[in-house]
Amino acid sequence: MRAKTERRRRNGQFKLLDRFSSLRDALNGLGILVVEQHNARIHLVVATCVLALGLLTGLSGLEWILVFAAIALVWMAEAFNSALEYLADAAVPDTHPLIGKAKDVAAAGVLISASFAVMVGLWAFIPG
Numbered sequence: 743m744r745a746k747t748e749r750r751r752r753n754g755q756f757k758l759l760d761r762f763s764s765l766r767d768a769l770n771g772l773g774i775l776v777v778e779q780h781n782a783r784i785h786l787v788v789a790t791c792v793l794a795l796g797l798l799t800g801l802s803g804l805e806w807i808l809v810f811a812a813i814a815l816v817w818m819a820e821a822f823n824s825a826l827e828y829l830a831d832a833a834v835p836d837t838h839p840l841i842g843k844a845k846d847v848a849a850a851g852v853l854i855s856a857s858f859a860v861m862v863g864l865w866a867f868i869p870g
């Protein structure tokens with residue numbers, strides 16, 4: 743693992759194969775999120791329902807843009823939150839008040855994005 747990172751750093755030049763490798767890593771991360779994180783699975787179910795409802799009700803262009811933005815924002819927040827949890831658990835296996843704070847603040851990021859998504863959903867799907 744370290745050898746791979748070192749090799750990339752030393753080479754430093756653009757390689758299409760490396761870019762595909764990065765894309766594969768990112769997709770692997772998405773898989774880890776869905777398989778290991780309960781909240782991500784909830785986001786997946788909710789996002790699928792919202793997209794299906796959007797197709798059924800026929801959203802406007804602006805509504806689709808905001809719905810996609812809200813879904814992307816929630817997934818980004820969940821990904822960063824989970825990444826921080828993995829890092830924190832690897833770096834500090836024991837309990838530490840600052841790790842607790844860091845995790846709570848990261849979770850607050852997910853809450854903020856989810857609140858925005860709820861507001862977008864209400865605006866897009868409730869008539870009037």
Ligand SMILES: Nc1ncnc2c1ncn2[C@@H]1O[C@H](COP(=O)(O)OP(=O)(O)OP(=O)(O)O)[C@@H](O)[C@H]1O
Nearest residue numbers: 781823827835836837838839841842843845846849
């Ligand atoms: N190492 C730690 N030191 C101190 N407090 C911790 C530590 N690990 C977790 N906590 C506290 O427990 C809470 C839950 O942490 P945990 O790692 O179980 O996340 P989680 O329940 O899986 O979160 P999420 O639902 O966002 O995935 C944290 O928000 C934090 O307040």
